[in-house]
Amino acid sequence: MEQLAEASGVSVRAISDMERGHSRAPQPRTLAALASALGLTGEEHDLLAGSARAQRMRTVRPRLCEPPRAVDDFIGRDVEIGRITRRADKVIVVHGQPGVGKTALAVHVAARLTDGYEQRLYLDLRGVDPEPLEPGEAARQLLRALDVGPRRIADDPDERCSQIRAELGDRRCLLILDNAADEAQLRPLLPGPGGSTVLITSRRMLGGLEGVLRIGLDPFTPDESAGLLRAIAGQAEDPAAAGQVDEVARLCGHLPLALRIAGTRLATRTTWTVGNLLDRLADADRRLAVLSTGDTGVAAAFALSHAQLSGEGRALFRRLTHVPGLDFAAGLVAVLTGADPHDAGDRLDELVELGLLQAEGADRYRFHDLIRLFAAERLRVEEPAGARAATRQRMIRWLLGTAITAGRSFGAGDDVTDADEAAAWLQAESGNWLGAMRDCGDDQLIVDVAEALHWFADTMVAWPGWYEVYRLSRDAAARLPDPRQRIVQLNHFAWAAARCAHRYDEGAAAARTAYRLAVDLGDLGEQSWALQYEGDARLLAGDHERALAAYRQAEPLAETAGDHDSYLQLNLGIGMALGELGRHEEALERLRRTPYEIENRPVNPRSALAARMTGGIHTARALIGLGRYREALEEGEAAMAFALEFGEPGKIGQVHLVAGLAHAGLGAVDPARADLGHAVALLHHGPMRQMAVERLAAL
Structure with missing residues (x-):
């Protein structure tokens, strides 16, 4: 028997079971392997095959643990299939959310992995049922499927688990354990090293199992x-x-x-x-x-996992649908449930483990769109309208209050660490606090948020959401009794329309409206800001003469009002407009006043940093216009340090642009290509990007 096992690839135990009558209907491929190893041909081969056919005809019971039919239209999963087939002598866990196709993949792979396996078995462990299949009962069913006689199957569940481990270790079988509940259900069934392959599917990652290959399934592309x-x-x-x-x-x-x-x-x-x-x-x-x-439905699949949640897990699951953005961090959990913040990670892990929530990176989470709809249904069914409204308002006020605190700490400019942490939170949660602004219903709170974020907005100019932020604050301020708030928010909107949404005419029109209202109110400071934002919109639109006129009109207003931040920005604007008009000597004279104005005026630290950066960029551009390329490179190096500290990618791209233009002027083609390539990657809109594209193409 040992020689026959070695020659055929069929285990000694399987041959012994057939010889003793415990396995009376061998698989056709097992029979073919034995016939080949015995060298049977002609009549002898036909006699053996006929005997096996007759025996199978006399076996009246149905085959147990037969794998389901593989679908004919299976799509995709090439990477996952490759990983499984390369590790076909291992225990493999395929995990993922409900409905992602775990069973379909396992059955498809099992249908392909036919070579060398004596038998393929499938068992549904009913892991999401109220009472999953006990390991001892699972072992009994698998032993019967392997043709182990009833008298040989142990009465004790633990002994039966030992028997199935031994059988799988001695044979070469492909076993699908579908829909596993947890590690405790699986451990007693898994064989040690041997020729068998075990494919496990589960909604859980089963992180407690050691020495297994884990393959997580995502939705399709x-x-x-x-x-x-x-x-x-x-x-x-x-x-x-x-x-x-x-x-x-x-x-x-x-x-x-x-x-x-x-x-x-x-x-x-x-x-x-x-x-x-x-x-x-x-x-x-x-x-x-x-x-x-x-009998199949997406909601029904989700409901099976939902039924396994703890009470706290169910409350969190349904209340997470209040979150307005696509993803969120753990900080929202305590706000939504009133639980201890330290318990937030445990509750989120419970949802992730059951495939009802997706982990995004180290500390962020998101719903699949359909699971979110299911959670929203549970919220409507399980909580009264008043409770839902109270939870939502609590979350909105927490998000907006946190946004105000973060914006103010960033704008103060005193503590770089605080500013960095504030910026990181505002960027990560932008979809959530903007969604909270949409649903807030409190006009003064909306205006307070927009005002607090004013300085932060300069570091994230490319974000298109600013247009909506300041449209909301503009409309909210118009409903408030304070006319100055209306003017301020109109000015902010003019900036967002021109700078962020590239709606230059709309930005200029909003700024003109703000200017007229500021004139009526007698507010010189807001008049100067309105004219500055009009000048910015004209400059970006390429109307350089009108931009210069607006800046020059605003400059004495800012000086008279004592608005030093506005005055500093207007000095830069005049220099930029002169440069665009080709008046490079005049532009250089204006722009080189920037350090003096910063030193001699009490300006906001962020405003000062932005002015040093912008002044350096446009000083370099003026020097390039005058053919003074080495001086331009020196200005660009200084501006890069300020741009990196400021942290706005578009400004870093502008520094690369001037460096590339200066290198090109000096004939240094390779450095010019490198800098212009960086500029194209970082600048997403406007004439400076177009300039970078054209010069790079020319090189």
Whole structure:
């Protein structure tokens, strides 16, 4: 038997079981391996095969633990399949959120991994049922499937688990343990080193299992999603419907289960177009209902994991739908639930472990779109309207209060560490505090947030959200009784429209309105700011003469009002406008006044840093215009230090631009290419980016 086992690849135990009658109907591939090893040909081979066929005919019981049918239209997962097939002698855990296609992948791979396995087995461990399958019962079912006679199966559950480990260790089997509950359910069943492969699927990561290969599944890519829909439903193959197919995939969250249900609904309704399906999915309140068919549904899959949550976990799960942004950090948990902040990580880990929440990096989390809809349904069902409103207002006020504190600490400019921490929070939570502004309903609070973020906004100019922030504050201020607040927020809006949204005419018009209101109020300081923002909009639009006129009109107003920050910015504006008009000597004279003005005026530290940076950039540009390239490089080096401290990528890109232009003027082509390449990467809009693109192309 040992020689036959070595020659055939069939284990000694399997041969012994067949010889003694414990395994009476061997697999065809096992029989073929034995026949080949024995050298059977002709009549002898036919006699053995006929005997096996007859024995299988006499075996009336159905085959136990037979794997489910693999789908014919399986799509994607090439990377994951490659990792599994390369490690086919290991224990492999495939984990992910409900509906992501874990079982489909395991069954598909099992159908492909046929060579050398005596038997393929499948067992649903019912891990999300109220009572998952006990390890001892799982072992009993697997032993019966391996044709171990009933008399040989131990009565004691622990002994049965030992038996299945031994059987799997001695044989070469492919075992799928689907829908595992936890590590305690699995450990008694897993064999040691040997020829068997165990594929485990679970909604949990099963981090307590050692020595296993873990493969986490994400939703499909857009191309994979569209491919699955086309494979299922003929209507989706129409090239004219490609855009609608992509939108259906997006509304399904690229979740394989949702895509399969949507495709099946379309395929079974031959009079429907993709547009008909899209119309039904577009209603967020009905989307989960549409994504169900027969005994399968996306919401039902989510509900199985939801049922396993603790009471605290369920409360957090449903209340997280109040979060307005796409992702969030743990700080919001205590606000939403009233729990101890130190418990936040445990509650979030519970949701992640069950596949109901996705971890994004080290400390951020997000919902899958469809799970978010399911959580919102649970919120409506499980909490009264008054409680929902109170929780939402508590979260909104916490987000906006924190944004005000962060903005003010950043604007003060006294503590660099505080400013860096404040900036990091404001950037990470921008989608949440902006969403809170939209839903706030308190005009004065909206204005307070916008005002507190004024200095921070200069460090993140490329963010398009500023246009909405200051549109909200403009509208809120117009409803308040204080006319000065209206003027200030109109000016902020003019800046955001021109600088951030590149709506130059709209920015200039808002600034002119603010100027007229400031004149009526007699506020010289806001008049100067309004004219400055008009000049900025004109400068960006390429109307350099009108920009220069606006700056010159504003300068004496700022001086008279004693608004030193405005005066400093206007001096820079005049220098920039003169440079754009080709009046480089005059521009240089203006721009080189910047350090003197900073030293002799009590300006905000952030304003001073911005002025040193901007002044250096445009001084270098003026020197380039005069052909003084080495001096321009020196100015650019000094400006880079200020730009790096300031931290706004666009300004760093402008420094690279002037360095590239100066290098090009000196004939240093390689350094010029490098700097201009950085400028193109960092500048996303406007004439300076166009200049970088054109000069790089010329080189």
